[in-house]
Amino acid sequence: MKRIFTRIVFLALLFLSSFAFAQNGTITGKVIDATDKQPLPGVTVKLSGSATGTQTDAQGSYTISAPANGTLTFSYIGYANQDVAINNRTTIDVNLAASNKSLEQVVVIGYGTQRKRDVTGSIGNVSGAELTKQPVQTPTQALQGKVAGVQVLGSGQPNAQPQLRIRGTGSVLGGANPLYVVDGVLTDDIRNINNNDIVSIDVLKDASAAIYGVRGANGVVIITTRKGKNGPPVIRYDANAGFRELSNKVQMANRDQYINYLRDASPNDVARDVAPLTTPGTTDWYDAVLRKGLQMSHNLSLAGGSEKTTYFFSANAFTDDGLIKTNSFDRYSFRSNIDVKITDNLTFGTQMSLTRSNERPVPLTGVYSNVYRAAPIIPAQDENGRYGNTSIWGNLGNPLLSLNKTNNQTINNRVQGNVYLEYKPIKSLTLRTALNADAYWNKQRNYNAKFAADGNIFTVAGGQQFSNFSTLFIQNDQSFWTVWDNTATWQQNFGQHNLTVLGGFTQEYIKTDLFSGSRRDVPEDPDLWYLNTGNPDVGAVYANSGTLFRRLSYLGRVNYSYAGKYLFNASFRADGSSRFSKKYGYFSTVGAGWVISQEDFLRDSKVISNLKLRGSWGQLGNDNIAQGLFITTVQPNLPYFYNNNLTLGSAIQDIKDPNLKWEKTTQFDFGIEYGFLNNKLTGEIDYYNKKVVDALTNVTLPAILGDPDALFVTNAASYRNSGVEFAIKWSDKIGKLNYTIGGNINYNKNEVVGLNGGQALLGGSIGNQGNITRTDNGQPIASYYVLQQTGIFQNQQQIDAAPSYNLGGYGKSIGGMIYADVSGPAGVPDGVVDSYDRVYAGSYQPKYYGGFNIGLDYENWDLSADFYGNWGNQIYNGRKAFRANALDNIQADYASNRWTPTNASNTDPRTIPQNMPASTYFVESGAFLRLNNLTLGYTFPAEMLKRIKINKIRIFAASQNFFTAKRYSGFTPELIPTDVISSGVDLNGYPTTRTFTFGLNVEF
Template sequence: MKVADITVADITVSGKVVDAQGGGLPGVSISIKGTTRGTTSNVDGTFQLSVTGPEDVLVFSFIGYTTQEVVVGTQTVLNITMAEDNQTLNEVVVVGYGTQRKRDVTGSIARVQGDDIIKYPVQTPTQAIQSKMAGVQIIASGQPNSQPQIRVRGTGSALAGVNPLYVVDGVLTDDIRNINNTDILSIEVLKDASAAIYGVRAANGVVIITTRKGKSGATQVRYDANIGFRQASNLVQMANRDQYISYLRDAAPNQNVSNPPLTTDQTVNWYDLVLRNAPQSSHNISISGGGERNTFFISGGYFTDYGVVNTNDFKRLTFRANNEVKISNKLTFSNQLSFSRGNERPVELGDTYRSVYRASPIVPGKVGEKYGNLSAFGNVGNPLLGIESRNQRILNNRFQGNVALDYKPVEWLRLHSGFNTDLVFNRDRTYLRSFENDANTFITAGGNQRRQNSQLSLTENKSLRYIFDNTVTFDKTFGKHGVTFLVGSVTEQFTSDFISGSRINVPNNPNQWYLGLGNPDQQSSNNSGGDLQTRQSFVSRINYSLNDRYLLNASIRADGSSKFRERWGYFPTVGIGWVISEENFMKSQSLFNFMKLRGSWGILGNDNIESSAYILTAAVNIPYFFNNGQTLGTAIQDIKDQQLKWERTEQIDAGLEFVMLGNKLSGEIDYYSKTTRDALAYRIIPAIFGDPDNQLLTNIASFRNRGFEFSLNWKDEIKKGFTYSIGGNLTLNKNELVGLNGGQALLAGSVGQQGLVTRTDNGQPVGSFYVLNAIGIFQNQAEIDASPVFGTRANVRPGDLKYQDINNDGVINTDDRIYAGSYQPKLYYGINLSLSYLGFDLAADVYGNAGNKIYNGKKAFRFENTDNIEAAYADARWQQDRPSQTDPRIITSATPASTYFVESGSFVRLNNLTLGYTVPSSVLSKVKIQTARLYVTSQNLFTAKKFSGFSPELQGGPLESGIELNAYPTTRTFAVGLNLGF
């Protein structure tokens, strides 16, 4: 019988699937590649399957084992031995100036693959890894072109910055908004002392991003796109017309509420007027391939996000070229080059959101071409007029990349020389249209919202950062001993300069928005400035392994920085590891496939301060009297600590990694203690020294973060073709200021008339809320007369807030404030689920935190008694015929900061829900497409929270985060997408 005559009925393939020890494997999936036909192995590992012909390829897959493909040919009996899948353990991770196998790493490193990032329609890759890494808190914003804040193992500084260092293909940067997500191969986060390899830049963790490169072989073309829209989620419902007027009778009794200057008898919803469903889209195409001597990867992308505010928009164009050329068998040239151009029309958060929240619901936003005049009603300016009369445009051009030569004279020695650069050109132009408060502009005349002169301001700045690194790496195995030794130098320089100017009475025509067409007078300005920073570093590291069982890692980096008079700092680290599963006493057990115990210690640095923080500067043209006459001179007017030095963070980490139950369950457990010493804080100095602020910035504080991290992931196959995985991570962190030696407690967090509401002091978390303790509501005059009150007793009425007299002096004042929690969560977590069956895939991510507090600043911020209120407060507030024990009758500009405005920040959110379908290859082969996947997705679909405001997830500096005052609305995204490969 000829092979060509074989039919389905003629060939039945049978056999047995076993593990490395020869034991039968039940439940192994056996399928014919490119079809939906297949079977599973029996309890003893045997199977039987009919095939269509000798060209069929059988695919053997089983969770925890490497997938195998076998061509049928003329075989009718196939006995298959499945090998355990140790890909996760043997995968290479980037550790800074080199790579290591995951199983050999002694530090705490989190990793996310680029294929997991591409599924999310977000601008920056860090948004896509939210919920996926223990110890890494990511605080996102719905504002277009905003960069999420990352906190690695808590907040370790107050004044020297808390953001991590980003390293993109060797380029050190603070901003990754220029990266196309589909270009990313992997993201690693160095969480522990292993980050000390980056010295004074590493105290807040290091995020290493590696982009894709070409591979030898046929040219690959890939197209990825998604399109959808964003909408504001969790909007706070404001009082309607009747609720608002009822409130005015208590809050503004002198206001004419019986016949106010109204032009509408309907409730005006200002959020509906200012916000919209905003379209967003992303299109990316890449081409990769190469031959024996060279490989290439070229990509281009276009991203748009119009923002949920009517006048907001952002567009970004990206281009990347990654190439590698083998000049000879020993010498290789490589480059990773990228260009991005961003075009943004932002919105001014303070005026926009504060005004929308406070705007009266009885004045229309706009009728025809005329605006409702809220200011004539004693209220805020018209938010619609505010955003429509403001036109700001920011253009950003950025070149980033590196070129490198690698020389390997012998297999075990590598010499690397790379030049990395980051060049930014930025142009910011703002035009404010003039308008008058007359009948031609407003529905009702009068009020104080006016701009008599148009205003144009322009700022152009550029910056250049270059890094020249040279390293030598020795990597050799001597029998049972493996040694990798690295030594090198890093030279870095950063320069920047800007020029700015402003003019008035510039014409309204956009084609004439030039400074030269305006009037130079007292309202105009001109300015310029710049900065120069340099660093010189030397680095060395040794990795040693014995029998792939006992591991040692040690490194030291010496950094010289221009930001300090004491130029040099030294940052060592040591890590050890024990692969327990390689011990002989573990060979007979079958529970654990892999187990490693590791620990590390090291010192990291932070030099993120102003370049001139220690340099005395002189003020010029100061008048003084000499010989009975006045002259002009120069004098030093501030006091600076000329011995300023970098903050030093000592970190200890201990961890256990394991894989068990046939490679189905994997996990990590970590304990860490991170203490920052020599942290910057202010010390009070006598006014006689002449400093205008009476304070000195110096190294006198210490911060500590201690916590645990837990990660678990389970993956399995229920039946043929039905695989799933579920994973989760949990981080527990305690943050506190443990030593402020002689310094002034740091006050921050301005909330309008309430002043500063946070205080950072000994024994408390950074950015703790420091306010009066509200303990109820005065119900009658007798209670008022019998209790201490805030302010003048004659101004206190039934229905006002009651405060606790902490020091029992019979007076309520600022001495009675208490610490009422911090924005920093005590724990945060993520849960990740994925399912796959017959080409369909479903993914869901849940993210949340608990134990943190939020200050409802927008509710507390009231300069006018005619400001609107929230609907929930309107229903709950104290009234004579409806007393309340929790909510006061009114909130005015005289209401002090108190626990009444402090709320729980705990929340849990369905961060992502994606359903996809991969078209079978048998269908695609007819149209010459290799892969095709369609998907629908939603981000931030649902949030369960206790906070009554917009969002408990708020960005801000380390001293004033957690205050909702002008936050951009949280957005929900719906999108459809396509991934194609040719």
């Protein structure tokens, strides 16, 4: 019996020791990406059913203690979770596949996040990985063609901020750009953000932007930057270098074409003796002023952390020399994101970026616009550095001389960031307070040198082009913007009910200061470019101004879902603003959704992976107007005579509307989200209707109050944008080839639906042609309002039969324009062509726009191509229309096609004189399709890099704006307007660039 008992005890101890051994078994392995076979650092490895866990190191390796019969769970953001049974193994390597379940994607919705599957609004998302494929200066440039409903207007000019139009243009005087939110910091300018630091960009396109109330009328772009993770330090180095060149060069007339044109346009000047004033050959003024500009970027980042503290640091140096000689831009930026878990329920964090930039801009109006018109028979500069004397020929000044005699410089210093505390007194409640700040200090210095007149063909000074004195302009301005956010978020699950409630208040404080001054006769030595070195007695001008602005807002939001298939949300915001006499405006939104694919009758469908209907309605505001616009001011120290004595007094110089109020936008959106075949095919369809009421516009004062032409600003206009968005994406693999094809197309109708007593807004002024655009009832904003050209006079009989012209000196002639007699003072044709005969001829706002994208991955190679374009819009060729004088140059195609006695053209006139009126002749199609980005990359195999302890090396070659298919005869159909009502008038825009770069991505 004792022997039996001893054996039982021995077997029990053996079993327990075996169990103990299983409990303490060590498992090692490596986790790599299933597609590119690269190691994945920071992957969470957890023993299922326990708290035991670890993370992979920089090489993707891990070590964990686990029982032989246990199961390990591997999870990583952006990848599908994977459960692996241990089965007595001591080494387990895992290939993690990227998740194609877009429903689990988390998007930022303002003051919080939400799963894509639970969103009831229209939100576009672009990942940081997609953005970094394009080595561009600002993140918004990389958004072109990637988000449905978002139009991005870019420029080749260094340090230019692209303009975004989200679902059309919704305001004229109140601003049309969206609000940007960077890690909670509200801003209007994101040129300080480095692409490599971005995790994602979320675009709130519909009434979901109402959570930002008065700031969200034009949409909201939310940018989230990178943070550290618990794990060993990860070092990344990203660099690219290349050059920019002119993407589309407009060919100007050569020497012979130019002189032949002058025989018609200015026969008296051609009759001169040309030889002493010119040299043989043709001067290409674009070659004289433009160059290939260097572009280069270096970015170094460090990320890591522990269970208590995570960190992310980055430093970036960016250089863009620009296309125009003497143009340059350098930017240096540093970012720090730190999160500290003080206790289990208290977290402290800070995000901060420091940016310093140094730019040497060029005067586009006085230099680049003149290149188009400069005579090709005068050399730009000889081998001795002397300038060709264009002015002695009677043409405008030498553009190269103007460029070299101007030295502009702008230095910008900017600090942006926040600090926050987050406290969870209970699991379901989160209290958060954050102080956000955005401050900048600008210093601008513009110096124009003195140079004298000289009558020679070559001159050091500049011929008849001269400046009798030097001038120095200096401006120092600064801005300080703070936002204090305080929110409470309660989130709780009740069975299949999920409820999230947000409440809080925010305070904004904005203060700006500006000082500027100018003086003459400042020495040429840059070390002496100060106002006190100039002449204090002549030409000294000084100005000082500033603003102080405050907002106080209260906000709330409720998100509810049942069983993951019935969705509801509502938000409310009360905004108080010092820009209006009626301080508070109230804005709200509601939204609902139905995830049909979660119903029992579709849950197990092998075809339909996702099907969701959603709709939203809401109101938003816009207070983007000048401070004090409703306050009547008095101008002091005005001279007047009283009792025959000159006396100083005060008077009201303008009329203000004391009842100015918010521009209010009401939006409705209905959308369908779909996914088929395990979400290989995904996409969205949206219909929206967005109406702006109480929009600011100019109204004529009643004549009884004085000047009948005087205007004042009031709420008297309404605009509407309505349209449809369609987005689609297919992702799959064929063998080792992974591929993605996607695209979006958008239709938008923009219309002025009521000026309510306001006056039509005029814009786009061009020389003697006057205003080109007119914003009026029933038309898109900034529609072209011009005469209708119907042909070219071929003979005297046509001239005699045509209506008479009353066009400010422009008359009828053989080879001249034929204009339609459309209307008159009584609204019917009256036999006279004059200003009453102007017609609407389209606008710059496209009816359709969008893009499509292609991504290929084969073993270690990757290829991406992004296309972008629009159609259904027009451009007014202002360069062609504006004639400073008859001696201005012309385009080569016009020189070849224009009417002559031997070329009976019925489209192009014999000459384009100074007094030619605005007409449809200068209105051209703005449709285009551009290969926006083309990138080819190669990632070195992980096995090769393991020996040198490097996680990843990728090299790539990329091109932006590789080619553009267009119909417009000018440089580019993509224009950035100086103001909304002048959109689409091509006059002084910076040349569009094509970029070629080579780059490197390294991770340690």
